[in-house]
Amino acid sequence: MIRLAVVSGKGGTGKTVISASLALLLPGKKILVDADVDASNLPLLLSPKKIWEKPFFGMEKAHIDPDRCLQCGACRNSCRSGAVRLDENRYRVENFRCEGCAACTLVCPAEAITMVRHRSGVVTCGLTGAGPLVYAHLFPGEGNSGLLVHELKKIASQRVDGFDLMLVDGPPGTGCPLISTVSGTDLLVVVTEPSVSGDHDFQRVIRVANRFRPRIRVVINRADLNPDRVVSIEQFCREQNIPVIGRIPFDESVIRWVRGGEPAPLTSGPASEAIHTIASNIAQELGTP
Amino acid sequence: MRNRQKVNDQMRIVVASGKGGTGKTLVTANLAFVLSQKMAITLEDCDVEEPNLHLYFPSSGKETVVTITVPGIDESACTLCGKCGEACRYGAITALSDRVLIFPDLCHSCGGCALACPALAIEEVERPIGMIKVSFPLPGLKLISGRLNEGEVQTVAVIREVRTRSEDDPLVIADAPPGTSCPLVETLEGCNYCLLVTEPTPFGLHDLALAAEVVQVMGVPAGIVINKNDGNDGDIVDFAKTHSLPVLMSIPLDREIARVHNNGDLVCLKFPEWRERFAALAHCLLGEYAGGGA
Numbered sequence: 001m002i003r004l005a006v007v008s009g010k011g012g013t014g015k016t017v018i019s020a021s022l023a024l025l026l027p028g029k030k031i032l033v034d035a036d037v038d039a040s041n042l043p044l045l046l047s048p049k050k051i052w053e054k055p056f057f058g059m060e061k062a063h064i065d066p067d068r069c070l071q072c073g074a075c076r077n078s079c080r081s082g083a084v085r086l087d088e089n090r091y092r093v094e095n096f097r098c099e100g101c102a103a104c105t106l107v108c109p110a111e112a113i114t115m116v117r118h119r120s121g122v123v124t125c126g127l128t129g130a131g132p133l134v135y136a137h138l139f140p141g142e143g144n145s146g147l148l149v150h151e152l153k154k155i156a157s158q159r160v161d162g163f164d165l166m167l168v169d170g171p172p173g174t175g176c177p178l179i180s181t182v183s184g185t186d187l188l189v190v191v192t193e194p195s196v197s198g199d200h201d202f203q204r205v206i207r208v209a210n211r212f213r214p215r216i217r218v219v220i221n222r223a224d225l226n227p228d229r230v231v232s233i234e235q236f237c238r239e240q241n242i243p244v245i246g247r248i249p250f251d252e253s254v255i256r257w258v259r260g261g262e263p264a265p266l267t268s269g270p271a272s273e274a275i276h277t278i279a280s281n282i283a284q285e286l287g288t289p
Numbered sequence: 290m291r292n293r294q295k296v297n298d299q300m301r302i303v304v305a306s307g308k309g310g311t312g313k314t315l316v317t318a319n320l321a322f323v324l325s326q327k328m329a330i331t332l333e334d335c336d337v338e339e340p341n342l343h344l345y346f347p348s349s350g351k352e353t354v355v356t357i358t359v360p361g362i363d364e365s366a367c368t369l370c371g372k373c374g375e376a377c378r379y380g381a382i383t384a385l386s387d388r389v390l391i392f393p394d395l396c397h398s399c400g401g402c403a404l405a406c407p408a409l410a411i412e413e414v415e416r417p418i419g420m421i422k423v424s425f426p427l428p429g430l431k432l433i434s435g436r437l438n439e440g441e442v443q444t445v446a447v448i449r450e451v452r453t454r455s456e457d458d459p460l461v462i463a464d465a466p467p468g469t470s471c472p473l474v475e476t477l478e479g480c481n482y483c484l485l486v487t488e489p490t491p492f493g494l495h496d497l498a499l500a501a502e503v504v505q506v507m508g509v510p511a512g513i514v515i516n517k518n519d520g521n522d523g524d525i526v527d528f529a530k531t532h533s534l535p536v537l538m539s540i541p542l543d544r545e546i547a548r549v550h551n552n553g554d555l556v557c558l559k560f561p562e563w564r565e566r567f568a569a570l571a572h573c574l575l576g577e578y579a580g581g582g583a
Contacts, residue, residue: 010310011308011311011467012311038469041492044491080398080400101379101397102376103399103400103401141471141506172468173444173467174338174339196341198551200344204338225551226552255490258492259491
C-alpha cells in the first residue's frame, strides 16, 4: 500500500481537481481521503454515496458548574487561551477559545470544573466511482483540524487491506493540518501555479515537506498564464532536485467539470492531455504502469 | 493572556473567504491601497501560514520574533512523580522512571504541567515559532505581517501577536487565513465587518457557505465580493439573497487582472477604473458601517 498526498501550500491552485483526476486515472484499488477538513471539496467532484457517518469528538472542553463555583476567578487567571469569561457575575467557558488543556481544573478550589466531550464535526465515508472516500465536516469555528486529519487518515489506514493506494487531498497552508497530512506519506505531489504568491507558498510547503522525507513531485497548473514564472519554478525545482512531472495549461473544460459536467480527464482538451501524462508519470513512479 | 474584546473606536474589517485562492489578497491589497491615499490605515496579514501581502508592498521593516513558552524541567528539583505527564492533554510530556521527556512540538503552552508539579520543578522557557514584521511601505500605510515558522503548528499564537501590534490603530484591514477553524476565529474576533470573497463555482459556493456560517455564529455583519466572475454567478447571488448578504463588488474573470495580480502588482494602480471601484467599495464599507464617510 502506497500513501500519496496532493498538497499545494496556497489554496485555489487546482489541488482538488488534480486529486480527483488522479483518483479516476491511477490504476489499482484506491481509498481516498479529503484532508482539507475546513473546506472539503473532493466530494463535490466525486459525488460519493454515503456508506456511514459518525461524529468527530475533538479535545474535551471545560465546563464550569455554576452551583459549585465560588467565583474566585482562579480559572480565568490560569487560562492562557482567554476562554474563561465573566458574564453577569458568572464564570463561563467560551467553547470557541477553550483548547481543552484542563489547567483550570487544576486550580479550581471547589472542583467546579469538569472536562466534557465535545462534538466538533462529522466524519463520512462514501463510495465514489474511484473507490471509497473518507471526508469530514468540521463545524464552523471549531478547532482541531489537525487532529481531524489524523483521525481521517487513521480511519482510512484501518481499511487498507486489499487497497493498493491511499490518495489524500491535502489542506492549504503549512500548519497543523498540513503536517498531519504529510507525516507518513510516501509520495507527495505538490501543485503550484505561476504567480508571486503561488511561488512563495510553494517554497514554504516544500521546506516543510522535506522534513518528512517523502518523494516529492511537482505539478505546475495554469502554466501558460505566466511562462517566465514557470521557468523560475523549474529552476527552483532543479536546485532542489525535485522532478516536475507535469504542466497543465489553463482550460475551460476544467471549470465545466467543477460546475457539474463530465470529468475533465475524461474529455479531450489540453488540460486533459496534461493530466493523463501526469497520471501515467505517477503510475510509473508507483510501479503500477 | 487577556480576552480579546472589541477595541474602542477601532474600525476593524476582515477579508475572509473560507477557501484559498479566491482573490482575498487581491481585494485586501487594493482596498488598503486606496484607503491609505485618504487616511492612516493598518493592514494585517493574518494568513500567517502563507503570508503574501508583503509581496504587494515590499518594504524593509522591524522584525521581532514570536515565542511561546514550553516547559523546562529542573532535574535537581524533580521528584519524578509523573504529575506533569498526567496533566498534559497534548502528549507533550512523558515521565519515565529516571527522567522526564518533553516534546516541544506538541506543547500548547497552557502551563498546566507547571500548575500540576508539586515540586515546583517546571520553569517555562521561550521557544521561537514565528516572526512579526512591521513596515510602512507607503505614507499612511502600516503593514503588519505575521509568519509562522515552517513546521510549526501554533498558527493562532502568531495571529495574536499580529493583532497586539494594531491595538491602538483606528482603522484596520485584516487578510484572514483560509478555512473556518481556529485561525479564522482568532482573526474575526471583535471585528466590525467581514468581507467574504468568493468565486462562482460549486467550490466557491460550498466554502462561502461555511465561512458565512462562522461569521453568523460570531455575530459579525458581512458582505460579499464575487471574484473571477464569468457571468455564471447565479448560485452565489441566490445565496447572498437568502442569507441577506449584500454583494458589494464583482470582479470579472479576466486574464489581464490575473496577470497583473500574479506578478505582484496592484490592479488599481495599473487600471484607473479599478482604483475608482475599490474607492467605492471603501466608501461603502466605512460610510455604511462606521457611520462616517471615507
